[in-house]
Amino acid sequence: MSPHRRPRRTAALVSAAAVTALLATGCSSSGSGSDDPNAKITLSVGDFGTFGYKEAGLFDEYMKAHPNITITENTTTQEGDYWTALQTRLSGGGLDDIQALEVSRIALATSDQLSGAFTDMSKAAGVEKDAYLPWKWQQATTADGRTIGLGTDVGPMAICYRQDLFAAAGLPSDPAQVSALWAGDWAKYVETGRQFQAKAPKGTYFMDTATGLYNGVVSSSAEQYYRKGKLAYQDSAGVRSGWKLAAEAVQAGVTQGLKEFDTPWQTAFSNSTFATTVCPSWQQANIEKFSGPGNAGKWNIAQAPAAGNWGGSFLAVPASGKHVAQAQALAVWLTAPEQQAKVFQKVGNIPANQKAYALPGVTDFTNPYIGPKAPTGQIFSTAAKAITPAETGPHHGDLHGAFSNGVLLMEQNHKSADEAWAATLKQVASSVQ
Amino acid sequence: MATPTRTDRSDPAGPPPTAPQGRREPTALRSRLHRWGHLASPYLFVAPFFLVFAAFGLFPLLYTGWLSLHRVSLYNVDKADWVGLQNYSDLLFGPPSHYFWNALGNTVTLGVLSTVPQLLAALGLAHLLNYRLPARGFFRTALLAPYATSVAAATLVFALIFSPEGGMANWLLGLVGAGPVRWEAGPWSSQIAVSVIVIWRWTGYNALIYLAAMQAIPRELYEAAAIDGANRWQQFRNVTVPELRPTILFTVVVSSIGATQLFGEPYLFGGQSGHQGGADHQYETLGIFMYDQGFHSSMLGRASAIAWIMFGLLLLVGLANTLIARRLRSAT
Numbered sequence: 001m002s003p004h005r006r007p008r009r010t011a012a013l014v015s016a017a018a019v020t021a022l023l024a025t026g027c028s029s030s031g032s033g034s035d036d037p038n039a040k041i042t043l044s045v046g047d048f049g050t051f052g053y054k055e056a057g058l059f060d061e062y063m064k065a066h067p068n069i070t071i072t073e074n075t076t077t078q079e080g081d082y083w084t085a086l087q088t089r090l091s092g093g094g095l096d097d098i099q100a101l102e103v104s105r106i107a108l109a110t111s112d113q114l115s116g117a118f119t120d121m122s123k124a125a126g127v128e129k130d131a132y133l134p135w136k137w138q139q140a141t142t143a144d145g146r147t148i149g150l151g152t153d154v155g156p157m158a159i160c161y162r163q164d165l166f167a168a169a170g171l172p173s174d175p176a177q178v179s180a181l182w183a184g185d186w187a188k189y190v191e192t193g194r195q196f197q198a199k200a201p202k203g204t205y206f207m208d209t210a211t212g213l214y215n216g217v218v219s220s221s222a223e224q225y226y227r228k229g230k231l232a233y234q235d236s237a238g239v240r241s242g243w244k245l246a247a248e249a250v251q252a253g254v255t256q257g258l259k260e261f262d263t264p265w266q267t268a269f270s271n272s273t274f275a276t277t278v279c280p281s282w283q284q285a286n287i288e289k290f291s292g293p294g295n296a297g298k299w300n301i302a303q304a305p306a307a308g309n310w311g312g313s314f315l316a317v318p319a320s321g322k323h324v325a326q327a328q329a330l331a332v333w334l335t336a337p338e339q340q341a342k343v344f345q346k347v348g349n350i351p352a353n354q355k356a357y358a359l360p361g362v363t364d365f366t367n368p369y370i371g372p373k374a375p376t377g378q379i380f381s382t383a384a385k386a387i388t389p390a391e392t393g394p395h396h397g398d399l400h401g402a403f404s405n406g407v408l409l410m411e412q413n414h415k416s417a418d419e420a421w422a423a424t425l426k427q428v429a430s431s432v433q
Numbered sequence: 434m435a436t437p438t439r440t441d442r443s444d445p446a447g448p449p450p451t452a453p454q455g456r457r458e459p460t461a462l463r464s465r466l467h468r469w470g471h472l473a474s475p476y477l478f479v480a481p482f483f484l485v486f487a488a489f490g491l492f493p494l495l496y497t498g499w500l501s502l503h504r505v506s507l508y509n510v511d512k513a514d515w516v517g518l519q520n521y522s523d524l525l526f527g528p529p530s531h532y533f534w535n536a537l538g539n540t541v542t543l544g545v546l547s548t549v550p551q552l553l554a555a556l557g558l559a560h561l562l563n564y565r566l567p568a569r570g571f572f573r574t575a576l577l578a579p580y581a582t583s584v585a586a587a588t589l590v591f592a593l594i595f596s597p598e599g600g601m602a603n604w605l606l607g608l609v610g611a612g613p614v615r616w617e618a619g620p621w622s623s624q625i626a627v628s629v630i631v632i633w634r635w636t637g638y639n640a641l642i643y644l645a646a647m648q649a650i651p652r653e654l655y656e657a658a659a660i661d662g663a664n665r666w667q668q669f670r671n672v673t674v675p676e677l678r679p680t681i682l683f684t685v686v687v688s689s690i691g692a693t694q695l696f697g698e699p700y701l702f703g704g705q706s707g708h709q710g711g712a713d714h715q716y717e718t719l720g721i722f723m724y725d726q727g728f729h730s731s732m733l734g735r736a737s738a739i740a741w742i743m744f745g746l747l748l749l750v751g752l753a754n755t756l757i758a759r760r761l762r763s764a765t
Contacts, residue, residue: 080708084728091510113509259712262704263589264598271598398730408712412618415713423713430529431730 041323042070043330046096048082050285051075051152051313052347058339062330069326078261083397090117095318097327101149103139103312104397109149110142111394118148118316124328128355131337135389136352140314149314150335151352153343155280156383157216157304159189160287160370164298165275169199175374179303186217186245186305193254196275205256205274208265210246210411211404212278213255217242218400220308225400226393233399233428238390246407247417257411266290272298280310281380284348288369300371303379307386312352350380357381395432402427494744501737508731520738529726529735535714536722543624543699543718544692547631552684554636556677559643560669573644576637588630588701595626595702602626617703620715627716630698635691639684646680647673678761686754693747696720719743 045053053059059071076082079102089095095117101109108114121127121140129137132151140149159182163173171192172178182188190213193206200206207213218224221238225231233239249255256274258265268274269290279287279301287299315331317324333339340351341359348367357363365377406424409415415423501520503513524533562572579587594601595616603613616626654672663671674681695718700707703716708729710717717725719739727736 078705080705080729087508087728087731090508113506258598259705263592264596264600267596267598273598405706405709405712408706412615413713413715414618426528426531430532431726431732 038068040068040070041326042072043098043323043327044072044074044096045098045100045330046074046076046082046086047100047313048076048079048102050282050347050349051100052343052349053334056339056342056346058334058342062333069330071330090114093320095320097317097321097323098331099316099318100152101140101314101316102397103155103309103314104392104400106139106149106314107392107396108394109316110140112143113394115142115146115148117318117320119319119324119328120146120148121150121317121328121331122147124317124332125325126329126332131353131355132335133352133354133384135387136312138389139392140316149316150331152313152315152335153282153311153340153349154352154384154387155282155309155311156350156380156387157219157278157280157308157310158379158383159276159302159304160279160283160299161276161302162272162274162298163300163371165201165204165272166196168201169196169275171196173300175300175302175371175379178300182305183303184305186213186220186241189213189305190245190249190252190254193249193276194252197252197254200275203273206254206276207249208256208268208274208277209258209260209408210249210255211260211407213249214242214246214404214407215310215400216278216304216306216308217245218308218403219310220304220306220388222388222390224390224392225396226391228391229393231393231395231399231432233403234425239403243403243407243417243421247410247420250407250411255411257408259408259412270295278304278310281344281348281350282311284367284370284376288367296369297372299369301367301374301376301379304383307383307388309384309387312350344377350384357384398432399428402431497737497740500734501741503734504732505734506731507727507733510733513734516734520735521742523735524738524742532714532717532722533739536710536717536719539624539710539714539716540693540695540718540720543628543631543695543716544689546624547628547635547695548685548688548692550628551632551636552639552681552688554632555639555684556643556674556681558636558640559647560673562640562644563647573641576640578637579634580638582634584634584697585701587634588698591626591630591633592702592704617711618713618715620713623702623711623716627695627699627702630702631692631695634698635688639688642684643677643680646677650676682754682758682761686751689750689754690747693743693750694720696724700724719746 045059047053054073059073063069063071074096076085082100083102083105086095086099109118122129122145127150129147133154136151136154137147140151141147159178161178166173166178172181181192196206218238221236221241223232223237225233225236225239227236250257256268258268258274266286267290269287270292272291272295277283277287284301291299315335317327317331321327335353337351337353337355337359340349340353340356341362343349344351344356345361345365351357351362361377363377363381364375366372366374367376370376402424405427406420409420409423410417500513502515502517504516504519505513523529558576562569562576566572595603597603597613597615597617600616602616606612606614614622616622650673654676655668658668658672699710699716699718700721703709703711706712708721708725710721710725720743723736723739723743726732726739
């Protein structure tokens with residue numbers, strides 16, 4: 001009776017779901033519940049920030065093609081809040097049919113503790129393993145070979161810069177020349193900052209925050225917080241060099257010391273008080289939103305000193321869902337090349353699906369707001385392919401948060417590099433068991 | 434139905450002599466039932482409260498206590514390892530003790546910074562509103578507006594006011610020639626900013642309580658004082674404040690409990706680092722510390738231990754208030 005056969009142990013769950021569906025709709029006459037492909041069902045998608053599905057009209061498109069399915073989106077602005085709620089629901093119930101997972105959480109989600117809560121997407125119908133960036137696929141795969149999430153986007157980094165401020169400070173403003181200023185070395189980026197600051201217009205800074213710089217250095221390092229399955233933050237090459245450069249940048253006074261994503265940071269975009277920000281592809285949407293129409297055409301985009309990944313997410317289907325098969329089908333469809341390309345063109349999220357890069361409108365994409373002449377699509381897809389995957393672990397997100405906060409201690413609370421380092425280690429000791 | 438009881442009561446030594454032997458059994462049963470009903474019905478009437486309290490008050494309290502003796506992670510509550518009093522000793526002496534004592538200190542300083550000006554301002558406002566002035570009704574309603582505003586909305590507005598990027602607070606400081614302050618970064622400036630939000634929200638609420646109490650003070654006392662030549666300030670000090678003493682005590686108790694549980698204002702004020710009360714934990718309260726440990730670091734056992742310590746502290750605060758109240762009462 002059903003095209004989607006379920007494992008036996010979920011039979012009870014399915015019948016319970018059928019009863020619930022009957023009670024909820026009060027009009028179902030088929031009685032076959034969620035296994036009936038034509039039964040009217042609602043799929044809820046839990047995500048955070050800007051996934052772009054609604055913006056690109058993908059939910060509407062899917063609902064049109066599947067008249068029996070209604071899609072609702074539960075979206076949270078801050079990923080931190082989203083993850084907190086998700087953790088609570090993992091033990092308490094109330095999960096959405098599809099739950100997005102951010103890359104910093106994926107190591108925890110694939111750990112033995114949590115991976116059982118999600119279904120194996122590699123077995124979902126129509127999924128093409130080879131289409132996804134190999135390291136992205138690997139990140140969502142557990143030790144025993146189950147893949148719990150499909151990559152939606154990756155966060156290859158570039159540097160977005162204000163060409164008007166660069167020109168005012170006597171620096172080149174063409175993307176190729178700007179990329180050459182710091183090609184291959186983050187230290188050159190800080191050095192450019194010194195040059196900028198020496199002749200900068202009054203009240204402007206070279207970068208928004210040193211945490212962005214720290215993040216850029218660590219994310220483009222092969223060694224981050226883990227080494228061979230063990231915590232290695234104290235002597236990790238990536239953490240050490242990121243910390244050192246961030247401290248230098250603070251010392252040199254080239255950062256404005258804003259906290260990323262906070263209101264003052266957002267306001268600073270429209271006040272034009274800083275000249276560069278480390279910008280993964282998804283950040284383009286924020287830059288346009290916060291800088292406002294008054295600053296159109298003033299931003300441009302250059303290659304980062306080294307290719308790194310900041311952010312990017314996965315779609316996972318919780319095993320406890322009422323409509324697992326339908327939810328998997330939706331997740332597969334949403335992460336297919338055509339859909340990822342549409343999302344990219346709408347909100348700038350770089351596809352995790354390599355096949356999307358070959359589609360027209362991705363590699364040759366230019367952003368009408370940010371440097372209309374900059375080869376935006378090319379910059380990001382080159383960076384995406386050049387990313388060296390680094391080992392991560394369950395506490396990656398916590399550690400990265402603690403160290404980024406440590407950088408903030410240097411630039412906002414005027415602590416010395418050593419004081420801030422000690423405070424960060426203390427914080428890690430207290431929050432990582 | 435009332436008759437047997439009355440007979441019963443009028444002759445507690447035995448059955449009513451007029452009652453025939455054959456009818457004795459049912460009467461006794463009925464009277465016993467009735468007496469039982471008489472005893473039980475008050476409890477039945479209050480039962481809903483106790484059931485709700487047991488489900489939503491007592492059970493969470495005990496469950497939290499049980500959790501506090503375990504190492505348990507937020508996303509796997511079923512798997513709890515017994516660790517005894519480890520969580521408590523960690524908090525008081527172990528790795529997180531630095532943050533615990535820091536949060537406790539901040540809770541006290543934030544409590545003083547917000548409660549004292551708040552109650553003083555409320556007293557002053559209530560005194561002013563107690564006079565006959567035009568549009569008194571409007572002012573009284575306006576007092577409650579901040580209290581009715583959601584904490585999220587209020588805090589977001591104040592975060593803008595204290596923003597280093599074109600915030601109003603720094604603009605005002607600039608007018609008098611003082612340099613811009615990084616409100617959120619400094620330990621004192623950030624605590625002052627948070628206190629301002631708390632004061633703004635709760636002053637009107639307390640003022641209305643004071644106003645209600647002031648209106649119950651007999652007019653004759655003021656008239657007598659006026660005849661004795663007391664001016665308005667002397668009337669306020671010598672008539673209003675002593676008469677308001679129980680009300681003031683009540684607001685002190687309520688405000689100090691509120692201060693101990695302070696969470697929303699500093700959490701939202703901190704934005705991205707609100708979960709730990711600022712980048713340097715500079716305005717982390719016990720409530721935020723509990724949230725951070727439980728929901729950010731997923732250490733539910735330790736968060737439960739913090740909850741129990743807070744519960745103990747609240748009992749102490751209540752006890753201290755009672756003692757002070759008793760002393761004040763015996764002093765008068």
